[in-house]
Amino acid sequence: MPRTSTKTESPVRRLTSDYRLEDQVGFLLRRAYQRASSNLVDRIGSYDLTAPQYATLARLYERGALSQNLLGRLVAMEPANIRDVVLRLKKRRLVATRRDPTDKRLILIDLTAAGTALVEQLIPIEIACTATTLVPLKANERKQLYDLLGRLADG
Amino acid sequence: MPRTSTKTESPVRRLTSDYRLEDQVGFLLRRAYQRASSNLVDRIGSYDLTAPQYATLARLYERGALSQNLLGRLVAMEPANIRDVVLRLKKRRLVATRRDPTDKRLILIDLTAAGTALVEQLIPIEIACTATTLVPLKANERKQLYDLLGRLADG
DNA sequence: CCGATATCGTTATGATCATAACGATATCGA
C-alpha cells in the first residue's frame, strides 16, 4: 500500500495568512451537508431515491397536493430544478400531475398510492438517519444547532 | 400583482405526522448552505468564480502546490469533481499543472501569478461575506456554531 | 524479484443546482 500521501505538499506559506478556509462558515456548512446527505443515501439509496427527491415526497405527504412552483419553494428548489425532480418522480409513478381547473398556469402535484406508501416507509428511516448524523452532539447541543441553523437559513 | 399564492394548498394531513421536514438536520444544513453560497456568489460573482472554485484557489494559496487528488480531499471534492474544477481554472490561467517527476501518477497543481493575485483580492471579500452570513448570530453563538458544525462534518 | 494491493487520474452516467430569457396566464390599478 502506497502511503496515504501528503507527499506533494510543500509548506510554501505565501504572504499574509491568519486566513484559513476552515474558518469560512460556507465551507463548514458544505462539509456538514455532505455528511448528512451521505448518511441519508446510505440508508435510502437502495430505494433509488436522493435527498432532494425524498424531501419532495415528504413535503407532499405533509401538505397534500401543491402546485409545482409552491412545492419547489417549500423544498428550497428553483422552478427549473423542482421541475426535473417532479419529472423523475412522475416517471416512477410516485407522484401524479393534473392541471388546476381554476388557474391554467398551475400544475398540481400529488402523491400516488405507491408514493404515499413509500414515504410512510421512508419517514422512520429518515428520522433514524438524522439521529445518526447527530450522534457527535449531545441533546442540548442538538437543540442549539437547530436554533442556530434555522436562524442562518432564514436570514 | 397576483397574490403570493398558498393558493393550491390543501391541508390534507395524512396518517401520522408529528413528522416535519424542518426537523431533519440535512434539510436545515442544505438551506443554510444555500444561503451562505448565495452570499458568496453575490460578492465574488463579478469575478466569475463559484464557491468551490474559490475554495480551490484558497487552498492552493494556503498550501502551495498540491497533487490534484490531495487538493480534492482538502476541499472535500471527489477526484472526478476536482478534475473539472481544475480544468476550468486552468483554462483561465489561474492555476498551472505539471507532472510530478518522482511519481508519474501525480499532477501537481499550483497557482499562477494571476491566480495568486486574484486570491489575495478575494480573501478579504470572503471574510466579509462570512461576516454577512453570520449576522443573525451573536459572537458567542458563532463560536458555538463552528464547534457544532466541525464535529458534525468530521463525524 | 514479483504478484497482490493501493493510489492516481480519467471517463461515463445521472442528479442537483443557479441563472437568464421566454411565452402563457392571472391580477391589479387607473
Add this chain to the structure above:
DNA sequence: TCGATATCGTTATGATCATAACGATATCGG
C-alpha cells in the same frame, strides 16, 4: 376595461456533485 405587472412553467447553459469502472503507476509482502 385595459395596459402594466406578476406569477407559472419551460428551455437553455454551465457548474457542482456522487458513483462505478478502468488503465497506469507505485508500493508492499513474501
